[in-house]
Amino acid sequence: MSIEVIKAGMGDSVQDQGRFGVQHLGINPNGVMDQNAMMIANALVGNELKDAVLEMSFPAPTFCFTRPALIALSGADFTAKLNGKSIPLNQPVRVASGSELKFTKVVDGVWCYLAVRGGFEIHDWLGSKSTNTKANVGGLDGRFLKKGDRLDLKVSMEVAETKVFPWRANVSEFYTPRSSSTQTMIRCIQGNEFDWLTKKSKQDFLKKEFTISRQSDRMGYRLAGTSLKQSQKQELLSTAVSFGTIQVLPNGEPIALMADHQTTGGYPRIAHVIGADRSRLVQGRPNERISFSFVSIQEAEDLLMIQERSLRQLQKACKFKLQEIDYDD
16 A cells, blocks of 8 residues: 655655754754645644655656545645646545546645655654655655655555545635735844844845745755845854754855754854744745745744644644545445
């Protein structure tokens, strides 16, 4: 009972909430880029919110299901098709044995997530199933998926027909509607070295637009735009950084650290993207326009609590709905 990779995508891997408590040993946290999409997909199939999922970028892989499964997709819209028919994001879908799932076109976003009821038969490493490609551990042999891979499922279902179930997760509070004529506002808390910037650069960071560079990946998103300058040259001892830390490189370019960020850094930390806005940032495509604003730590905590409450409510509602499903119908 497994999912077989018929065609490999680009940089697709098994990820969960990440690996914590070992950063002081020089081990990257890893984990999904979009925590909210992971939790939404897991809630829809009745899993624990932080269970491991498949993270996909585009071009995305093609899968064949060797046994029936209950799945959900969330995050980026890659125009998913099951046996040639479109299936929606953010809804549970029952998949019949022998079905083929493929992705044909990017509509929106960068990272798409596939959750399967019961999860994947993957061993933990240091408390996480997340793939660490630098250490070649976690996930499936510590690497990205390739053609011929099989991902064993923990739960098997005996069903005959594919079915899209009618309930759908409302994701509007987690993402900002995107268009070419608007910019995405990303809220941050002020970093320790923000005051190292000149007065003009402080104003530029908060008033000017930046665009996401094509030189962006799971380690960091480079932000093109106005060059930020320090009021005076200062040396910073290498110190702890986290997912969402915004540093300024020597050339004045900001970079927002992502899930595979280094464990420490020596560049000024001018801001930290709040947890409630990380999904908005990571799903931004190259050349997308973004801007920044500061909020207090209390505001950041309150916004995150609202999202977490919504996710718990979704999880409870989906578990109740799933109890009504007759998998043999």
